[in-house]
Amino acid sequence: MTATQALVVGDTPVASTRAGNSRRRRLRGYGLFALFAFPNLFLILVFAYWPIIQNFYLSFTSWDFISPEPFFIGLSNYTNLFASASFRHVLWVTVVWVVVVVGISLIAGVALASLFSMKLPGTTAVTGIIFAPHVISGAAIAAVWLFIFDPNYGLARMAFDAVGASSPSWVADTNWALPALLIVSIWKGVGFVSIVYLAAMQGLPSDVLEAARLDGAGRWQTFSKVILPLLSPTTFFLVITQTIAAFQAFDIIAVMTGGGPAGSTTTLSWFIYEQAFQRSNVGYSAAGGTVMFVILMIITSLQFAFIEKKVHY
Numbered sequence: 001m002t003a004t005q006a007l008v009v010g011d012t013p014v015a016s017t018r019a020g021n022s023r024r025r026r027l028r029g030y031g032l033f034a035l036f037a038f039p040n041l042f043l044i045l046v047f048a049y050w051p052i053i054q055n056f057y058l059s060f061t062s063w064d065f066i067s068p069e070p071f072f073i074g075l076s077n078y079t080n081l082f083a084s085a086s087f088r089h090v091l092w093v094t095v096v097w098v099v100v101v102v103g104i105s106l107i108a109g110v111a112l113a114s115l116f117s118m119k120l121p122g123t124t125a126v127t128g129i130i131f132a133p134h135v136i137s138g139a140a141i142a143a144v145w146l147f148i149f150d151p152n153y154g155l156a157r158m159a160f161d162a163v164g165a166s167s168p169s170w171v172a173d174t175n176w177a178l179p180a181l182l183i184v185s186i187w188k189g190v191g192f193v194s195i196v197y198l199a200a201m202q203g204l205p206s207d208v209l210e211a212a213r214l215d216g217a218g219r220w221q222t223f224s225k226v227i228l229p230l231l232s233p234t235t236f237f238l239v240i241t242q243t244i245a246a247f248q249a250f251d252i253i254a255v256m257t258g259g260g261p262a263g264s265t266t267t268l269s270w271f272i273y274e275q276a277f278q279r280s281n282v283g284y285s286a287a288g289g290t291v292m293f294v295i296l297m298i299i300t301s302l303q304f305a306f307i308e309k310k311v312h313y
Helices: 003-009 011-058 076-083 085-116 123-135 138-148 156-162 177-202 206-214 219-230 232-247 251-256 268-278 282-305
Strands: none
Touching: 011 282, 076 085, 076 282, 085 123, 085 177, 085 232, 085 268, 123 177, 138 177, 138 251, 177 232, 177 251, 206 219, 219 232, 232 282, 251 268, 268 282
16 A cells, blocks of 8 residues: 555544544533633523513512512503603603713713823822712712701801802702702712723823824814714713613612602602612512613613714724
8 A cells, every 4th residue: 555545545534533623622612611601691690680580570560578479460560650740750850860960970070081181280189089989888978968968067058158148958958959969979970980081081092192283283172073082982881881870879869868858859769669668569669670671771772873873993
């Protein structure tokens, strides 16, 4: 047998061996993927998706935590929910809360980040001070601001005294309670927004900024025509995360007003808690939770569908 014949005869076993080795490598890769991914996927299914499914089921029932089993009532919770004037007011308060908190936080955050990027004396200390509220418990911050807003002894009274006016009863007045909570929520979250924007600004390509200066662009033109468009991926990220966080706001409301006075600070998240754990109306609360989930899904989808098209990477 010649060498050529031996090579031809041996082609099939060699090819089979290589195919078998390749198949084993793929199986080993799938096994490693399953080993690392499946525990995480299992935890996500148990602690994220299963509660959503269970909440959706409870929204079609009537239950008070005491009865052995929830009683199925169909769409009654949803019909009562959307027929309720108080729930429509809750939705309106939630819209105002989300729009104001997200909008002002983004505007103030990018403005602060622009100041921090100038590297003025004391910038590092000021940056740390502004970011600190983000990592402090919301309940602790609310307790401090309750003292600040106290009409008799609070620090806010001094600002009104300076202009000859009397301090309002911030958290006890239906006209001032929501603005008070908005101030606290924005103050707590703007530090995070500014730090994220600052990190993004520090990563901008210096050659693009230098080219804008050489073309004669002033500071405002450079900021509005160059920096802001380059920050669009960061803005897109912050709009989504801050919108979700605003919808889920709870601790500040719980400590400062408890949804009052007269429901003036009852957002959707507080409504869900109130119905379930204060009024033991679990099905009604679950219906509100489902509405909140659908609203967040719609907002996120719209953001990905329209806002992302204007994001410049």
